[in-house]
Amino acid sequence: RSRFRVNGTIVNRHLMEGLQERLVEITAQGQTIQLIMPARQRGLLDLYGGSPVIQQRDRVASAYMACQEAKKALETQQKSQQERLQRLDWLEYQIQDLSAANLTAPDELEQLELEHQRLNHVVELQQRSYQVYQALYHNDHGTLASADLLGQAESTLQHMVDYDSQLQPLLDLVSGALAQVAEAAHQINAYGDGLETDPERLQVVEERIGVLKQICRKYGPTLAKAIAHYESLRAELEELGSEGASLEELERNYALSQSNVTDECDQLTKLRYRAGSELEKQLVNQLKPLAMEKVKFTVEISPIVPTAAGADQVTFYFSPNPGEPLQPLAKTASGGEMSRFLLALKACFSSSNQPGTTLIFDEIDAGVSGRVAGAIAERLYQLSQRHQVLCVTHQPLIAAMADQHFRVDKQVIAQPISSILKQPSSPQVNRSGSTQVVTQIPESGMPELRTVVRISLLNHPQKRQEEIAQLAGGQSAQDAMNFAASLLSQAASWRKTCTVGRQDVGQTTKIRES
Structure with missing residues (x-):
């Protein structure tokens, strides 16, 4: 571990x-x-170039992303009018369905279900409220209620306090309890009196619950999800329904963004050429003390289709021995030469x-x-x-x-x-999908061998x-x-x-x- x-x-x-x-x-x-990978060599050159290259590469990435967005907007506008109208019809149908449901709050269904529970049990709630009131304050069956018993206890303690003032805190507790019981009895009595059967409201609540549950099944699974879906449909309808930018304007925007990408890539290419020239000199100086006195090294930068990383393919060309032509690093360097090349490269970066x-x-x-x-x-x-x-x-x-x-x-x-x-013990999953905890013990009973460092x-x-x-x-x-x-x-x-x-x-x- x-x-x-x-x-x-x-x-x-x-x-x-x-x-x-x-x-x-x-x-x-x-x-x-x-x-030996070109993408890695390009990344190393950018890293060697430092902040100017990295910042320019970020500008290229931003310009490229803006160009892609302009291209996407143009392609969207170029969709067939028939497909657009079909989508509009479908959006309007769903929006009308959701709008008819008059969705307001995400918790409306939960609140209605609570109200339904109360309306469906009004009689039982009235009976139990009266039972609680009798137990607390007034009992019609001749049995003393809680308030009566507490009143007796309060009266007795008042006489006892006359002889021992240390009982005053206890008297205060009983008096407070009596006041709380009286208040609870008053509230439960008011609650019971306020309950009324309302079949019409119960029917309205049940119908509304049915509507909301159907909406959840179609657009949910929750009411919050359905409301969010409704808002997204309206936003899409507004986007598709508006006239938007003309096709010609989008084409101009796309052409302008392409030109911007080209300009930014050109600036990045210039910086890479400058960094490549410096890297060539410094790397050769680092390689010569490593028994490579006649080494040659160049950074080849060739154009490619613009990407978020620029419009350059970077290739390291290398010749370790006299008389050998410059070739890509992957084709000419041996294992030992590659190790020395990597060390020299690290030395070039160490100063930064x-x-x-x-x-x-x-x-x-x-x-x-x-x-x-x-x-x-x-x-x-x-x-x-x-x-x-x-x-x-x-x-x-x-x-x-x-x-x-x-x-x-x-x-x-x-x-x-x-x-x-x-x-x-290690858990293992068997073929049936259940998990078993298994502790493996050598069959021989001999100590198990393990390797440590x-x-x-x-x-x-x-x-x-x-x-x-x-x-x-x-x-x-x-x-x-x-x-x-x-x-x-x-x-x-x-x-x-x-x-x-x-x-x-x-x-x-x-x-x-x-």
């Missing part, structure tokens, strides 16, 4: 996901697949991100080794000057560059039968050296330890000579997953 905490306080998943969108940026291996954003890289070093891995390690460390960087890696060169080193282990443990029985901070230099030696592998134990010590020493020296101003928020953490 997962638990989420923010500054030590437990929060729900929804809040955590909202915070993650603002504070954490995850770069996983699957993003290299998204990177708010300092303190947590960047998580999952296997960003996939498909690379040796000198390239070292270059990636240096680039990750430079990113950590402005951001907190978490990196999942199997590369010793990258792990050695980290400020902190965590080890992730997957272990198989035995789960006792007793703990299985204590766990909440443990994360350990390697805060001792010796443990970290051993871990990096294990990552290196392929050598004798002593050679691996010496190699790990050399990597840690070189990384420490490089960090000291790093000229980028360090922010307090920056920290590189490498997680080695075993």
Whole structure:
């Protein structure tokens, strides 16, 4: 079971996901697949262009939506007159039916049903009102009523108060109760006297209830729904019945909105060209230190039919090696080159991100080794000057560059039968559709095996050296330890000579997953 905490306080998943969108940026291996999609490349270019591009894209979206609405209005006006008249006839029929019902309040049916209950039981209500009055105030059968008994109690307490004033509050309570009983008796008597049988009103109420129930069946299921339907029918009738804008005017509006979309798209295209030119230069500068000294990169922008995102198709063209022609990124980049491309792209965006954003890289070093891995390690460390960087890696060169080193282990443990029985049973739905609660117990009676993940901070230099030696592998134990010590020493020296101003928020953490 997962638990989420923010500054030590437990929060729900929804809040955590909202915070993650603002504070954490995850770069996983699957993003290299998204990177080759044209729509994703266009979105990245817009993001790189910053506020001017994003705001212009919003203006394009607004203009495009207005154009679509103008087109819809024109198409609506172009509907055949016969269809329009048929719809008008149907609307008028329903409106006449609902208008004849004279609907007023949404709760009219409930109020009438209450009145019907009262009118249908007038005699019984009169009899019971008289019984209540007798029990409270005046009993014709010789038995003392509640008011009589309370009067006796009040008189007795008045004599007792003469000898003990502490009983005065009790006397006040009894006197108050007597007054309340008298008032209740007066009201129930008035209620009973006011009741009269009214067969004519009862018939009117029953007929009205029948009308309203029929309206609910046809236009409901509730009276409120029927009233809302009536209002919507009237609004549609007014819209269709009015002359509205002429066809020529709607055609002019549509043409004007199309021209507006074209103008806004042209402005967006210019901004994208400018952003693409800047991205080309910056990305090449970021790729060269990653063992791609001869890399070429261009942003190709080609026209398409205008959409809410503009009238441009954006394609990243890439040539990693000398003599190779520029081709779309999807056709030319290998796995390792794609990883470096993605890292360089993140570096280009990091300057626009708010300092303190947590960047998580999952296997960003996939498909690379040796000198390239070292270059990636240096680039990750430079990113950590402005951001907190978490990196999942199997590369010793990258792990050695980290400020902190965590080890992730997957272990198989035995789960006792007793703990299985204590766990909440899982509901299952059978073929008949009913739900059964099932607790699964191994048939052998032996402990059940499960996999757990443990994360350990390697805060001792010796443990970290051993871990990096294990990552290196392929050598004798002593050679691996010496190699790990050399990597840690070189990384420490490089960090000291790093000229980028360090922010307090920056920290590189490498997680080695075993």
